[in-house]
Amino acid sequence: MAEATVNTSAAPAAATGARAHEPSFVYLVKDALATGAIALALAFPLVGFRTVDRGSTTIIETRFGQMFLGVAVIALGRFAFSLIDAGYARAILAGSGVLSVAWLLLVAVDPGGAAIFPLGWMSWMLVVSVALRAAYVSWGDRSEARGDAVSPGDRVAATVQRLAVFFGPVLLLFAIAMPLLPMADQRWVDLGILVLTYVMLGWGLNVVVGLAGLLDLGYVAFYAVGAYSYAIIAKTFGLNFWEALPMAGGLAAMFGVLLGFPVLRLRGDYLAIVTLGFGEIVRVVLLNWNELSNGPKGIGEIPRPSFFGMPFTPAPPQGVTSFHQWFSAHLWEIGFSPIQRAVYLYYIILLLALLTNIFTLRIRKLPIGRAWEALREDEIACRALGINPTNTKLTAFAIGAMFGGFAGSFFATRQGFISPESFNFIESAIILAIVVLGGMGSQIGVVIASIVLIGGPEWFRDLESYRMLAFGGLMVLIMIWRPQGLLAFRxxxxLLKPKAGPP
Amino acid sequence: MTATAMTTTAMNAAAALPLLQVDHLSMRFGGLVAVDDVSFTAMDRQITGIIGPNGAGKTTVFNCLTGFYKPTVGRLALSHSDGREFLLERMDGFRITQHAHVARTFQNIRLFPRMSVLENLIVAQHNKLMRASGYSVFGILGLGVYRRAEQAAVERARYWLGRVGLTDRANDEAGNLPYGAQRRLEIARAMCTEPVLLCLDEPAAGLNARESEELNELLKFIRDEHKIGVLLIEHDMSVVMRISDHIVVLDYGRKIADGNPEKIRNDPTVIRAYLGEEEDETLPPEVARDLGVRG
Structure with a gap:
């Protein structure tokens, strides 16, 4: 079961080096050296030289030291991987585990001390991935010895899913308490809002992609419809956030049905292309329909949310109490701070996301939810069972779009300004990546994927320009190890419970 | 064996009413005539076998009956025992199951492989549960109406699981079942839609001798205890001849024979269709036709 993912490293010579025929030690060394040679050939032009701007001239610097270190790290890594597959998984696990912990301790004690390791965090990441791989394989060996039919990855996913029963409430409590913790500054709360927005979008799209199996690449269209509906309704009719929110969601759902009708007969790649087109159409319409959307200039001064009619402003107009004044009068003295609004927004999106989650979890256990999953599995069989595929698909589109619309309204009220630029294809791609990486149909998977994909780039800021590289590397690793998504476990x-009484 | 088949036929014939009336059914795909002017009647509480060599148009007849194809010409009338009549050729595919209660299985099994065995059977009761859940409104609110309906659906599923011997696999993924069990599950799933006519497309394909024996028993049980009509496409003669009350033989899209198993077994046209065309090569066509007429 684990063999399938073994031969993914660079060296083509390794393609034959599976565990089956116990390769000799000499062979493993040769294999590692071959990998090193390939790495050297790649690193020579890429790492070996670099151009440096010196005022008016550009000079070429050599970095052979770093290059050889890098090559050595890669060769060692390859050797470690081969040893894992040759049956020394536990030993390697222990060694790499000790190394990576030692590195962490070194950094904790003295940030300069990490220099003992060549290339700093890059080699650390390698050590960590070796450790992960070793753990994965030794787990696989154990379950193989027991004769399990389930792959270790699935077992991890199943365990996490089961733990989610306890883990979920803890995560929820943390989410509720987060803005009140002492370390929570504006940056943390903003990041929390961002992550939660994508969690909500991910949960919304999960209905369409994960449950109903309709690959939707234009989900951002509903996000845009929700945002613009909220902005226009709130500004034109002077409604507040909670009044305009259902309307915006309803309009987005209508657009979901509108998109659903023409694409009912399509599936797979064709559906993806058409939905992608729909997403672009909505953006282009918003860009050009000046009378409605104010074109590329966008819509500004969108009403910000108020706390039961109390705005979050330092100096409210005559006759209006602002939140901090009310709070000071009734509870305890606080001054105005912009973070108050951020915290309030944070709780709004938390509430909206939780509503999405509860709704999805419940509907999954209803006939319509089961019909979505059945439709994903086999549409023809569904028709033979008397399930109306048209209605079933349209409901999925409408409900997914509605949640997208809610998230869009929130986005509009949070930003106070929206323009078509915010609703690019890349947004759809990120939301889809969250759903796919998390494991289609898995609710907790969406949370983890959002934290990794949205929070990750923020946390990796210390890596500066290597940030996107680390991000991309992570995605590649996930796709190699868990192509079906991190927590794809259904x-x-x-469940059929045994009947009470005599059989 | 033949004797028992004959007695059941005789027994059922007394109570049998026409369930499905196929009149002048033709299906053309461009220039290809897959089914050419086929008429037959399937009786209620009987097993009607449809046999014929490969490419004879058997599955096309099924696809017309279950709404996957719109027949080019023809009338497909289904009469319920309460007197209601449905013209299947005018109905959308899923409505045929929903309203006319015709259920089918597929030649290449079509389960929901990643859903559990029990879920497969619950999905089959979708329309009933949808109504009970107030089109999801009551269900979301968690009202008792829906919970009771779901409990009833689980009980029905439990009954059929016991019938096809899959009770202890109920919570496993359907895709992980062995082949024979998947075949049985597909029949159980079709039965969960509460059909009046069950259409089985080669249910014995790929089954071993013991499994086809069990299948025979299951089909007889469905006919006798659930009192519905069964329409059966099958290549396995041991299954068809033993359990069918009535057999329709197709060849090149045409009906070449129609009758009880005994009659079909001795029909020279059928024998010729199955044993090949040697006679045509050695005899002039007029003589071959003559032979057919004489038989």
């Missing part, structure tokens, strides 16, 4: 929606 719990049945209903």
């Amino acid at each position: 719990e049945p929606t209903i």
Whole structure:
């Protein structure tokens, strides 16, 4: 079961080096050296030289030291991987585990001390991935010895899913308490809002992609419809956030049905292309329909949310109490701070995201949710069972779009300004990546993927320009190890309990 | 064996009413005539076998019956025992199951492989549960109406699981079942839609001798205890001849024979269709036709 993912490293010579025929030690060394040679050939032009701007001239610097270190790290890594596959997984696990912990301790004690390791965090990442791989394989060996039919990755996913029963509430408590913790400054709360927005979008899209299996690349269209509906309704009719929110969601759902009708007969790649087109159409319309959307200039001064009619402003107009004044009068003295609004927004999106989650979890156990999953599995069989595929698909589109619309309204009220630029294809791609990486149909997977994909780039800021590289590397690793998504493990929606009494 | 088949036929014939009336059914795909002017009647509470060599148009007849194709010409009338009549050729595919209660299985099994065995059977009761859940409104609110309906659906599923011997696999993924069990599950799933006519497309394909024996028993049980009509496409003669009350033989899209198993077994046209065309090569066509007429 683990063999399938073994031969993914650079060296083509390794393609034959599976565990089956116990390769000799000499062979493993040769294999590692061959990998090193390939790495050297690549690193020579890429790492070996670099151009440096010196005022008016550009000079070429050599970095052979770093280059050889890098090559050595790669060769060692390859050797470690081969040893893992040759049956020394536990030993390698222990060694690399000790090394990576030692590195962490070194950094904790003295940030300069990490220099003992060549190339700093890059070699650390390698050590960590070796450790992960070793853990994966030794787990696989154990379950193989027991004769399990389930792959270790699935077992991890199943365990995490089961733990989610306890883990979920803890995560929820953390999410509730987060803005009140002492370390929570504006940056943390803003990041929390961002992550939660994508969690909500991910959960919304999960209905369409994960449950109903309709690959939608234009989800951002509904996000845009929700945002613009909220902005226009709130500004034109003077409604507040909570009044305009359902309307915006309803309009987005309508657009979902509108998109659903023409694409009912399409599936797979064709559906993806058409939905992608729909996403672009909505953006281009918003860009050009000046009378409605104010074109590329966007819509500004969108009403910000108020706390039961109390705005979050330092100096409210005559006759209006602002939140901090009310709070000071009734509870305890606080001054005005912009973070108050951020915290309030944070709780709004938390509430909206939780609503999405509860709704999805419940609907999955209803006939319509089961019909979505059945439709994903086999549409023809569904028709033979009397399930109306048209209605079933349209409901999925509408409900997914509605949640996208809610998230869009929130986005508009949070930003106070929207323009078509915010609703690019890349947004759809990120939301889809969250759903796919998390494991299609998995609710907790979406949370983890959002934290990794949205929070990750923020946390990796210390890596500066290597940030996107680390991000891309992570995605590649996930696709190699868990092509079906991190937590793609499906719990049945209903279990047959043994009947009480005599059989 | 033949004797028992004959007695059941005789027994059922007394109570049998026409369930499905196929009149002048033709299906053309461009220039190809897949089914050419086929008429037959399937009786209620009987097993009607449809046999014929490969490419004879058997599955096309099924696809017309279950709404996957719109027949080019023809009338497909289904009469319920309460007197309601449905013209299947005018109905959308899923409505045929939903309203006319015709259920089918597929030649290449079509389960929901990543859903559990129990879920497969619950999905089959979708329309009933949708109504009970107030089109999801009551269900979201968690009202008792829906919970009771779901409980009833689980009980029905439990009954059929016991029938096809899959009770202890109920919570496993359907795709992980062995082949024979998947075949049985597909029949159980079709039965969960509460059909009046069950259409089985080669249910014995790929089954071993013991499994086809079990299948025979299951089909007889469905006919006798659930009192519905079964329409059966099958290549396995041991299955068809033993359990069918009535057999329709197709060849090149045409009906070449129609009758009880005994009659079909001795029909020279059928024998010729199955044993090949040697006679045509050695005899002039007029003589071959003559032979057919004489038989």
